[in-house]
Amino acid sequence: MKQRGLLLVISGPSGCGKGTILKELLAVQEQIYLSVSAATRRPRDGEVDGVHYYFMSKEQFQAEIDSDGMLEYTCYCDNYYGTPRKPILEHLEQGDDVILEIEVDGALQIKKQYQDAILIFVMPPTLEELEQRLIGRNTEDSQTIQKRLLRAKEELKLVGHYQYIVINQTIEDAVKDIQSIIRAEKCHYNPFLNCETQPKSK
Amino acid sequence: MKQRGLLLVISGPSGCGKGTILKELLAVQEQIYLSVSAATRRPRDGEVDGVHYYFMSKEQFQAEIDSDGMLEYTCYCDNYYGTPRKPILEHLEQGDDVILEIEVDGALQIKKQYQDAILIFVMPPTLEELEQRLIGRNTEDSQTIQKRLLRAKEELKLVGHYQYIVINQTIEDAVKDIQSIIRAEKCHYNPFLNCETQPKSK
Numbered sequence: 001m002k003q004r005g006l007l008l009v010i011s012g013p014s015g016c017g018k019g020t021i022l023k024e025l026l027a028v029q030e031q032i033y034l035s036v037s038a039a040t041r042r043p044r045d046g047e048v049d050g051v052h053y054y055f056m057s058k059e060q061f062q063a064e065i066d067s068d069g070m071l072e073y074t075c076y077c078d079n080y081y082g083t084p085r086k087p088i089l090e091h092l093e094q095g096d097d098v099i100l101e102i103e104v105d106g107a108l109q110i111k112k113q114y115q116d117a118i119l120i121f122v123m124p125p126t127l128e129e130l131e132q133r134l135i136g137r138n139t140e141d142s143q144t145i146q147k148r149l150l151r152a153k154e155e156l157k158l159v160g161h162y163q164y165i166v167i168n169q170t171i172e173d174a175v176k177d178i179q180s181i182i183r184a185e186k187c188h189y190n191p192f193l194n195c196e197t198q199p200k201s202k
Numbered sequence: 203m204k205q206r207g208l209l210l211v212i213s214g215p216s217g218c219g220k221g222t223i224l225k226e227l228l229a230v231q232e233q234i235y236l237s238v239s240a241a242t243r244r245p246r247d248g249e250v251d252g253v254h255y256y257f258m259s260k261e262q263f264q265a266e267i268d269s270d271g272m273l274e275y276t277c278y279c280d281n282y283y284g285t286p287r288k289p290i291l292e293h294l295e296q297g298d299d300v301i302l303e304i305e306v307d308g309a310l311q312i313k314k315q316y317q318d319a320i321l322i323f324v325m326p327p328t329l330e331e332l333e334q335r336l337i338g339r340n341t342e343d344s345q346t347i348q349k350r351l352l353r354a355k356e357e358l359k360l361v362g363h364y365q366y367i368v369i370n371q372t373i374e375d376a377v378k379d380i381q382s383i384i385r386a387e388k389c390h391y392n393p394f395l396n397c398e399t400q401p402k403s404k
Contacts, residue, residue, distance in 0.1 A: 120389075164389040177389055184386035187322075187366040187379055 005031070005097040006185055007088070007114055008178075009107045012122030013152030015134040017168040018101055021122060024175045025099075029182070033091040035100045038064070041079040054084060072102065072109035083110075097182060104158050111161065118185055120178065121162040125169055127152065207233070207294040208387055209316055210301045210380075211309045214324030215354030217336040219370040220303055223324060226377045227301075231384070235293040237302045240266070243281040256286060274304065274311035285312075299384060306360050313363065320387055322380065323364040327371055329354065 012018045026034055039053040040061050049055045056064075061080045064070050073082025083100055091098050100110070110117050124130040130152055134145045159165065166177045214220045228236055240256040242263050251257045258266075263282040266272050275284030285302055293300050302312070312319050326332035332354055336347045361367065368379045 164386065166389055177385060180382040180385035181389060183379060183382035184366065187368055187383060 002095045003186070005033075005092040005095050006182060007092060007110075007117045008097060008099045008182070009110055009117050009119050010099060010101045010122060010178075011104050011107050011119070011155070011162070012168075013124070013130060013155055014148045015130050015137065015152075016122045016124045017133070017171065017174070018122050020171055021166075021168065021174045021178070022099065022101060024171055025178055028175065029097075029179060031096050033087075033096045033098050035083055035088055035098055037081055037102075038070070038073075038084050039079060039081050041077075071100075071113070072106040074103070074106060104155050104161075108158070108161055118164070118181065119162040120164045120166055120181060121159050122166050122168055122174065123156075123159075125167055204297045205388070207235075207297050207299040208384060209290070209294060209312075209319045210299060210384070211312055211319050211321050212301060212303045212324060212380075213306050213309050213321070213357070213364070214370075215326070215332060215357055216350045217332050217339065217354075218324045218326045219335070219373065219376070220324050222373055223368075223370065223376045223380070224301065224303060226373055227380055230377065231299075231381060233298050234384075235289075235298045235300050237285055237290055237300055239283055239304075240272070240275075240286050241281060241283050243279075273302075273315070274308040276305070276308060306357050306363075310360070310363055320366070320383065321364040322366045322368055322383065323361050324368050324370055324376065325358075325361075327369055 010018060010022065022034065026032060036050060037053055038056055038061060040056060040058045043049065043053070043055050047053065047055075058080065061070075061073075061082065064082070064084065065073060065080075069085055070082040071085045071088060073080055075081075083102065083106065088098050088100075100107075102110075107119055111119060124133065127149065131145065131149055134140060134148055140148070164177075164181050166174050166181075168174045212220060212224065224236065228234060238252060238254070238256055240258055240263060242258060242260045245251065245255070245257050249255065249257075260282065263272075263275075263284065266284070266286065267275060267282075271287055272284040273287045273290060275282055277283075285304065285308065290300050290302075302308075304312075309321055313321060326335065329351065333347065333351055336342060336350055342350070366379075366383050368376050368383075370376045
């Protein structure tokens with residue numbers, strides 16, 4: 001019997017290094033699928049449909065919501081963003097582990113529907129370190145950075161809903177942490193369960 | 203702040219390969235301490251006090267029980283066997299992970315007292331494989347082997363109390379499983395918890 005894959009949900013404040021960690025993880029881990037989000041905003045230069053996002057019209061997105069086709073979704077700046085359910089369930093059935101990189105709100109929506117979902121929060125070693133990383137990226141002004149830090153502090157209050165916390169001291173260690181979580185979670189599976197729960201023949 | 207070590211309890215049927223797995227694990231894993239049991243039986247040839255067992259008299263053992271010095275204990279063939287509490291707590295405080303290799307009954311006694319204890323059950327891939335391994339050891343007659351198999355089947359009924367099941371397909375994989383469990387369990391620790399639970403200053 002093929003073992004079903006794990007549904008892993010990764011969140012963490014902007015600047016914590018999630019993107020780099022996931023890129024490295026996908027390079028070394030087998031049978032893992034990174035979920036592609038759906039969005040109603042226009043593609044930016046270089047963004048490819050089905051790679052960066054599934055781009056769809058608001059009408060299409062609304063139809064997906066109505067037919068329960070979205071695992072979670074949110075509206076931000078008058079555009080919808082969400083996680084299409086079908087590809088995720090297909091990969092899980094095939095035995096692939098599926099990774100979703102989403103915001104805390106979406107993660108909690110998923111946990112309500114799939115109690116088996118494994119919630120992992122990626123953190124910077126300290127808030128000071130996060131600030132330094134955001135400044136170092138050199139892509140935001142100081143006001144935006146302060147906003148992001150405030151948001152990070154808000155998100156940290158919800159970290160108790162996450163089963164695992166990965167501190168991004170180094171990318172290498174953070175990737176090993178997530179690989180260990182995946183491997184350990186697979187040890188919750190009991191191959192003898194079927195024979196145990198069946199009535200014993202005499 | 204130093205992180206407290208993990209208390210890991212390993213059980214599994216006789217012949218499943220626990221001993222070899224633990225030997226390999228101790229060779230590759232850092233900061234890990236294998237608990238030494240106490241026993242009232244006489245040392246066998248080559249057995250060293252404090253290495254194979256802490257050998258003690260029945261009076262000493264009874265005094266330890268009375269002063270709550272045993273984490274768990276059992277009586278078998280008119281002799282006491284048990285796990286002294288003090289060295290384990292000391293190692294945990296120092297930040298060492300502690301491994302206990304004990305029977306299912308003792309494991310459940312420990313889980314009642316220490317809910318944080320991590321229970322790992324080591325299994326052979328199949329019961330047929332277990333039988334083959336017991337025959338292969340060539341140390342027991344067929345009646346004893348049948349007794350051990352019967353006992354293994356009884357133990358498997360209690361496997362639901364264990365958080366993790368490690369299938370001993372190969373020693374190498376089983377060791378990696380346990381290493382992953384240790385690493386993943388350490389990700390349950392929240393370094394921000396202290397600041398969160400303290401009242402915020404305004």
